[in-house]
Amino acid sequence: DIVLTQSPDSLTVSLGEGATLSCKSSQSVLYTSTNKNYLAWYQQKSGQPPKLLIYWASTRESGVPDRFSGNGSATDFTLTISSLQAEDVAVYYCHQYHRLPLTFGGGTKVEIK
Amino acid sequence: QITLKESGPTLVRPTQTLTLSCAFSGFSLSTSGVGVGWIRQPPGRALEWLATIYWNDDKRYSPSLGSRLTIAKDTFKNQVVLTVTNVHPVDTGTYYCAHFTRSGHWDSWGQGTLVTVSS
Numbered sequence: 001d002i003v004l005t006q007s008p009d010s011l012t013v014s015l016g017e018g019a020t021l022s023c024k025s026s027q028s029v030l031y032t033s034t035n036k037n038y039l040a041w042y043q044q045k046s047g048q049p050p051k052l053l054i055y056w057a058s059t060r061e062s063g064v065p066d067r068f069s070g071n072g073s074a075t076d077f078t079l080t081i082s083s084l085q086a087e088d089v090a091v092y093y094c095h096q097y098h099r100l101p102l103t104f105g106g107g108t109k110v111e112i113k
Numbered sequence: 114q115i116t117l118k119e120s121g122p123t124l125v126r127p128t129q130t131l132t133l134s135c136a137f138s139g140f141s142l143s144t145s146g147v148g149v150g151w152i153r154q155p156p157g158r159a160l161e162w163l164a165t166i167y168w169n170d171d172k173r174y175s176p177s178l179g180s181r182l183t184i185a186k187d188t189f190k191n192q193v194v195l196t197v198t199n200v201h202p203v204d205t206g207t208y209y210c211a212h213f214t215r216s217g218h219w220d221s222w223g224q225g226t227l228v229t230v231s232s
Contacts, residue, residue: 104162
């Protein structure tokens with residue numbers, strides 16, 4: 001199985017400041033024939049289902065604010081929130097869809113300082 | 114607009130079979146490349162993929178639950194059903210169904226249904 005390790009477990013950031021979340025994969029999720037990384041990021045607010053933010057490691061889902069950006073390739077990925085807003089308080093999960101079984105990271109909780 | 118809604122029992126006794134339904138709209142499970150899957154989340158914990166069924170009736174299951182899972186679709190009713198046999202308290206959690214895109218990721222999720230396994 002592909003293991004996704006997210007860090008840190010939690011992050012406290014001041015409003016307007018930036019936040020960088022890490023996701024490291026135990027195996028490459030880069031599909032060489034398409035040159036695409038099969039890695040997505042989800043935001044889950046308390047009591048709500050996950051919401052897709054980023055897919056293909058860096059493609060922002062329609063309607064997602066551009067303060068969210070994804071980067072990385074193969075085994076190392078980041079989600080950056082450029083200027084944290086109050087509504088960004090949530091747990092963020094990375095997810096690989098490169099290989100079965102599909103797996104998720106353990107999540108990073110983002111809070112306001 | 115894609116919507117999905119899960120339904121099923123809120124309380125199940127250990128060793129019983131759990132049956133969950135996912136009613137969806139906004140897409141057809143006969144469209145090439147798409148699918149519907151189930152993902153669960155124990156209270157306070159991370160997400161765990163369980164199963165996916167594709168437009169061509171291909172099915173994939175999490176090895177960790179293996180033969181305890183069965184997924185099926187009713188294309189005409191726009192419904193997907195997941196059964197989990199021989200449940201235990203560790204199966205307690207919120208069960209989500211989600212739309213699987215041709216690109217391979219989940220883009221729309223239901224609100225989830227909380228299932229408690231307890232005697």
